[in-house]
Amino acid sequence: MLGKPDTWKPAQAIVDLGGIADADGITEDARAWVSCLADEYSSHTAHNALVRDYYDGRVGVSDYGVTADIPNDQTCHWPQKAVDALADRIRLKSLSVPEGDQEALDGIVARNDLVSNYNRHLPVKLLYGCMAATVTKGADGHARVRFHSAETFTALPSPDFTDGVVAGGLAIARRERTPWSGGAAVPTVVNLHVPNNIGEFRQVGRGVWAYEPGETREPVPTLYVFSHNGIGTLAPFGRTRITEFVRTLTDDAIRCMWHMQVSGAFYSMAKLYMTGLTDEQFDAVMENKSKYQLSRLLALTAAGDGPGPNVGQLSGNSPQPFIDELRALACQFSGATGVPLNSLGIVQDNPSSAEAIQAAREDICLVAERDIEADKATLRRVLRAAMAIEKNVTVDELDPADAGVMASFASPMLYSLAARTDSALKIATVDEGFAGSRPFHEMVGFDEATTAALESDRRRAQAVDAVAALNSTGIEPEGGGDAGEGL
Template identity: 35%
Template sequence: MTTLNFGAVQGLTGAEQRHLQDLAGVYQYHQAGNAVKDKYYEGHVTLNDVNLGIALPGGLRNLEVGCNWGQKAVDALADRSMFDGFVGSGQAADTMAQLVAGNRLLAQYAKACRDELKYGCVFATLSADPALGCRIRFHSPATSAALWSGEKGRIDCGLAIIDTVPDEKFKGQWRPHIVNLYTDEAVLVLTLENGVWTAERHPHRMGRPLMEPMIWNATSGKPFGRSRLKRPVRALIDDYIRIVANATIALEFDTTPQKYLLGVTDDQYDAVVSSKFKQYIGSILASTSNPETGENPEFGQLAQGSLQPHVDKMRMTATQFSAATGLTITDVGIVNDANPTSSDAILAQSQTLVLMAQQLNQGNGDALATIARMAQAIARNVPLDALTEEEAGIMAHFKNPAMPSVAVTADAAIKIASARKEFASTDTFLEMIGFDQADIRRIKAQEQRVRGRQLLVEVENENNGENLG
């Protein structure tokens, strides 16, 4: 776990020093909770974490039961939030397209969205860049912190660790050496050298921190949102792990059912006990009568336990998890082969997740629009109020979270094109009938070559006609 201990930083004002200490305190306070969410997302939950101390033996406390429900709860929703770039008009659209490509924003958004749902929020930071115009980076709460201003309705100040852990093997012993502090007036680069932190000030004209959060499921009491892996969801994952462990132990006992022999002699008893496994797998078990009692030995087997109660409990827990997260019942591994679910029923089950994705896109779209406006202002080195109407009107675009089939979208595109003739020549039409951006570029390039050849043929025919005349 990363520790931030700044002390007195050279080059900071008294107010900035207080903000830094408050941010460091917030960062340290949330690290334990963030580590728990990360553990559930990665599936590194052991029986020792969930054991009630009743049925599970203590010797299995370090056993890890494979459970990807935490990852599924996050990824299934994140996969439906498909950022597709910014839309606008004029030069602003071209500028944002360059910023999106230069910062690899489509791929970065996909990673940031997972962190947002895992922890509740993620922070985007911006800085001037000579090559790109503006550099945009995303930081999870594991490497950043911020203070919310209810009066301003936005971040008051924030910090982000810039030199993160170089490799996972250094986790727990890595100490950052470069941390950025974001305020309304400047970005302060804090550098640790020889045990002393110093600040390098970079003033800006934005009038607000160059830091913007993307927040999931915020409330008035939790302005930085809530995780998809909140405590009730983690409790259901614990329940599932206990069920699987109990079922595994029950299966071991069912594989080797308990047998008994009554009325054997001491020698026979010693022979059986000395080679239990051999006696178990042998096809014949022979024994003479007991000379002391005259009784013949009696062989028996105790009734096997049933796995059905474990299966029923697993199904019940999976249904509760599905209801708590909005996942379909098939997403959590419950399939009814006897009565398969129709495609319409599966689509109806996914409506909850689609509505959540629409809510996620709406919130992230507002944040990305703010990021786009600040990025353009940084690239032009102007304040926000100096942006043109085109630059201020940039909007984020997301693909349909319902993910309809190509047949459905193609049919809709053709119907629209029949009513609006110009629509058939747009990129949107080609996207709706199933082509991605790479295909669209190839199609347009080949169409341009065809038009060029046709034009050459027409010019050549005209020249030949003139020569004959």
């Protein structure tokens, strides 16, 4: 494995759930659930580590087909682009409940920093194929929503194949260093989400756990899975963006760049060959290879009574074939992931038109739109469960008005500020009222503070105009006139 010294890494974290099924106070039902879920977690550990290494650029190729005395430090950032290019096109903007208790929803969103946390966890959803959100009741009585990557949760699909709903799940709620963990962060609190129960496991010593059940009124576990590119019953929890095909192309790209580096070294330094040397001459040449190769004059004596030594030079290979090979690999990678070629570092010979650039991004934008539609449904489930906790009812008992949660996402087709501004101006030409609205300000890049300041100035100007209009007609505002009149 190749390291990346410029990448910050968190302190070593060890996920060891050994002994959890024998926790003190555990029930037989909880033991069966946690044993099954711990095995499920372990079955994905190796694959998750593999795709994470590709994402971090910490993979090497075992067989390059050539040997050379050149440091082998080639890496490839394409898998990271496959994840981040799509994550950048999915952005949750706001959450609302048009006919319900917006104040309660705003409280949930603010306390849990929900919009920001969802957006920050998108890369790990695409990296591992899924992420999860857990909804629990905090000590203060308010709903707590926490997002988890595949490194900190595992679950079993719903028995009736409902998207985003699980039969049962296990989520690591807390990791910390302990006196007995040897300086590594280990799970100290793990929550078991099953129907009508959110059990809590606490690790109080190495492999020593204590269990405490937490009965709930919810018949469905309050752990909800967001999946990428799920395939019904075949892959209900989605698939990673770093597929086997992507990994194969990445290996080929690393190998191609290594060949290019070796070819460049061969091309930049002339390769000499000598025949007809005596043993003494051969030993002298081998001891001073670089000196003979780089010096302007190479003088050798005759080899015995025969003809003198012969010196020749091998011609270097052009790196162009490897450049063409890398471009071909990038085209295959772009076709498999939808990432535009320019995002992979492949510069086109001729500048692309705006239409061509938009067409190149269309595939990845369509994938983003499918993910957005799936995540909207899961976000509704998450927020309905949170609203039920705030109202002290179950999800089924929740007022239909409070259940009508809506998630607003930015358009993945309007990826850049220039594209959003152009679209906003075109809409404003056919809808005059749109130009001064809050959506217009958002599309042209104004933040909340700027939008609020503009609205305040507009209201102040309207008030001044209204007073001026009243004065011009000679009508006294209500409450005006002599204060002592009528006494």
